[in-house]
Amino acid sequence: MSERIHASYFIETPYPVEQAIDVMAGEQSSGTFTRLASETDDLRANHGAVVEHIERLDSVDVPSLPIRPPKARDGTPLYQRAKVTLSWPMANFGPSLPNLLSTVAGNLFELKEFSALKLLDLTLPTDFARRYPSPQFxxxxxxxxxxxxxxxxxxxxxxxxxxxxxxxxxxxxxxxxxxxxxxxxxxxxxxxxxxxxxxxxxxxxxxxxxxxxxxxxxxxxxxxxxxxxxxxxxxxxxxxxxxxxxxxxxxxxxxxxxxxxxxxxxxxxxxxxxxxxxxxxxxxxxxxxxxxxxxxxxxxxxxxxxxxxxxxxxxxxxxxxxxxxxxxxxxxxxxxxxxxxxxxxxxxxxxxxxxxxxxxxxxxxxxxxxxxxxxxxxxxxxxxxxxxxxxxxxxxxxxxxxxxxxxxxxxxxxxxxxxxx
Missing domain, CATH: 3.20.20.110 (Ribulose bisphosphate carboxylase, large subunit, C-terminal domain)
Structure with missing residues (x-):
């Protein structure tokens, strides 16, 4: 199972974009809010989500969705928008639609780093087509x-x-x-x-x-x-x-x-x-x-x-x-x-x-x-x-x-x- 699942998103965040996306990738794979001793470099390499692509878009002054105010910084926070693509190894959950959904559209919608987050597309390995029945007619x-x-x-x-x-x-x-x-x-x-x-x-x-x-x-x-x-x-x-x-x-x-x-x-x-x-x-x-x-x-x-x-x-x-x-x-x-x-x-x-x-x-x-x-x-x-x-x-x-x-x-x-x- 060497192929990977790819998911693309629209995001908006008051945090540095790379930082927010790293949190998103960790939350939806091997990480949590802090680094653990058991989360070794090898484990992260084999099971962590990978940030494949970031495309910065515009920024806005007001969050699009309610968000916990970030810690005070100099000036008024800007809410940066971007399109991002993450990938996961099939080894994390195999060709399972319910577990795929939990990964690509689960807790990430609740992360405090984001004032907008929408799943835009999925690219799936052919293992899913072999596992699931697909249309009969x-x-x-x-x-x-x-x-x-x-x-x-x-x-x-x-x-x-x-x-x-x-x-x-x-x-x-x-x-x-x-x-x-x-x-x-x-x-x-x-x-x-x-x-x-x-x-x-x-x-x-x-x-x-x-x-x-x-x-x-x-x-x-x-x-x-x-x-x-x-x-x-x-x-x-x-x-x-x-x-x-x-x-x-x-x-x-x-x-x-x-x-x-x-x-x-x-x-x-x-x-x-x-x-x-x-x-x-x-x-x-x-x-x-x-x-x-x-x-x-x-x-x-x-x-x-x-x-x-x-x-x-x-x-x-x-x-x-x-x-x-x-x-x-x-x-x-x-x-x-x-x-x-x-x-x-x-x-x-x-x-x-x-x-x-x-x-x-x-x-x-x-x-x-x-x-x-x-x-x-x-x-x-x-x-x-x-x-x-x-x-x-x-x-x-x-x-x-x-x-x-x-x-x-x-x-x-x-x-x-x-x-x-």
Whole structure:
């Protein structure tokens, strides 16, 4: 295990930069707040974190996050910003995702030396790819399961989020499959509650999906939310599989890396990863984790799809961040011949036909799931017209035609643009 893990960070500190980073490296490897006799030079050489690179940035007069005031020095302290890369030997913890997370995103966020600290990226040895299951279906498998060979999968989310009975859910599904939808998912808030138990929902929904598949030759992919305790998830996964389902969904942050990896090793269906809680890591530019680093952990754990938000979304994330997130899902993690673990990005959150062209121009790929709730359900022409409007918008995007020009001969798209712009 001679390869090393590399992690890059954005930092801000009122202390000398090299001093602060040395504290960070020691805290996350062999050191503590003072040098111990047992921390020999050989031990530090074999197990200490190494500062690989420092790039000084600007400085500010006011700390970006609350910080214990440093000891008084001459003048007003400046808070120096920098990008830094640290590395660790694999011998410290081996190819273990939980212990990797404890190392690269653990106690370092609490160190008194820093008024900002954010994990930006990770580079991992191929031992991780050999240890963890990685995506089972990914992009190609999702296309095969859904019968959509080349265009984006047009999807939606069952709404209201909670409160619908299994029968009411099934009636919505009936309208969606008849309207030509490719992908349907439960909301992250709807898993196995007493008003709509998972098994009852499967029993109500799957006959509609199976009948549609028998009639058309193409099965709509429904991502049943099985988020729960591990034994419960395994049992409910098996129930979905026995009913002929092709996909299950988990709220990855709620289940955790070990939970997702355990489920993936058992899983026979596509695994849809919902990032509920992601804002806890991303909302502040001064603490947390970038999606570039975050998505690598879940790809190794084995999800096939990952949410990335959407352009002009209803949340706080800006478009540049959304596009960078989507591109990262499509970028291989490892050099050949090791599998690259690419996963299908899922666009959602306030999406309508209006975002299709901009999305395609920004990422240059149709390997994605484009989920619209209101953009389908609230279309003036009904659910089927909402689905058709999204397909028409993506046809225009790929053909290099403006939405307005394409809408001239496509009334569903014209209605969508009038309603949602």
């Amino acid at each position: 990914g992009i190609a498998g999702t296309r095969q399961l859904s019968g959509v060979p080349d265009r984006p999968l047009i999807g939606t989310i069952i709404k209201p989020s909670v409160g619908l009975s299994p029968q009411a859910t099934a009636e919505t599904v009936r309208q969606l499959v008849e309207g030509g939808i490719d992908f349907i998912k439960d909301d992250e808030l709807q898993s196995n509650g007493p008003h709509n138990p998972l098994k009852s929902r499967v029993d109500a929904v799957m006959p509609i999906i199976r009948e549609h598949a028998e009639r058309t030759g193409r099965q709509v992919m429904y991502a049943f939310n099985i988020t729960g305790d591990i034994d419960e998830m395994i049992e409910n996964h098996d129930y979905v599989a026995a009913a002929g389902g092709t996909c299950v969904m988990v709220a990855i942050q709620s289940v955790g890396l070990s939970g997702v990896a355990h489920l993936r090793r058992h899983c026979r269906l596509a695994l849809h990863g919902h990032r509920a809680g992601w804002g806890l890591f991303s909302r502040s530019p001064y603490i947390g984790m970038s999606y570039i680093a975050y998505q690598k952990l879940w790809r190794l754990a084995g999800v096939d799809h990952l949410h990335v938000n959407g352009l002009r979304n209803k949340f706080t994330e800006d478009d540049a961040s959304v596009i960078a997130s989507a591109r990262s899902c499509l970028t291989p993690m490892f050099d050949p011949p090791t599998p690259g673990c690419e996963v299908m990005p899922v666009f959602s959150s306030g999406q309508t036909a209006d975002q299709a062209v901009d999305t395609y121009q920004a990422i240059g790929s149709t390997d994605l799931i484009f989920c619209a709730g209101g953009g389908i359900m609230a279309h003036p022409g009904g659910i089927g017209a909402g689905v058709r409007s999204l397909r028409q918008a993506w046809d225009a995007a790929v053909a290099g035609i403006t939405l307005d020009d394409h809408a001239i001969d496509h009334p569903e798209l014209a209605q969508a643009l009038e309603a949602f712009r």
